[in-house]
Amino acid sequence: MTVAGRALPEGRYGKPPARRSRRATTLMIAAGLAVGGVVAYLAYQNLGTAPIEAERTSFSNLPGNQMQLVFDVTRETPDRAAVCIVRTRSLDGGEGGRKEVYIAPGPDRVRVTTVIVSSTEPVTADIFGCSYQVPEYLSTTQPPTG
Known part of the structure; x- marks a missing residue:
């Protein structure tokens, strides 16, 4: 060195x-x-860019700890079924209710209205997320069993 x-x-x-x-x-x-x-x-x-985008349009309280949520879903692949998980929130921020909403194949932009039942008084509702991985029990294309 x-x-x-x-x-x-x-x-x-x-x-x-x-x-x-x-x-x-x-x-x-x-x-x-x-x-x-x-x-x-x-x-x-x-x-990266989400293949499914959901945007809350409006929400309103209904009697009996229920909330109506209206949201728009935009899909890159509209010929595939999708599922969106929506939820309500209570005043303290905790989740009061959750629901899976089936989005049938169709146009690339869809407006969806649903009612979410909450265990506490809801103050807001939002979309947790959306996916093309639809559980079999939500699919309306499956023939009934039994």
Whole structure:
């Protein structure tokens, strides 16, 4: 090891670190880029544009701890059925009621009206989320069993 042209004593500073070969450096950079690409792809899939968007239009209290919610659903794939989970909130912010709403295949933008029953007096309602993964028990296309 040298500093400004002078050789440093080996016993004091140890042996100089071994240099990595260009091939090892190139492989490490390629592996880092590959891992970064996979992380970016997964982030885009999970955090990118939602294939289904829901927007609350209005809500109103009904007698008996019920709330009517009106919302618009916009889908990228309107020929597929969807499900939206809606809920009510109480004054303290806690969830009072929850409901799954089936959205049948149809136009790409649909207005939906539903009533949510709450265990406490509701003060607001919102859309928790929407998905194309419709549970079988919600699908109206399934023939009745029994």
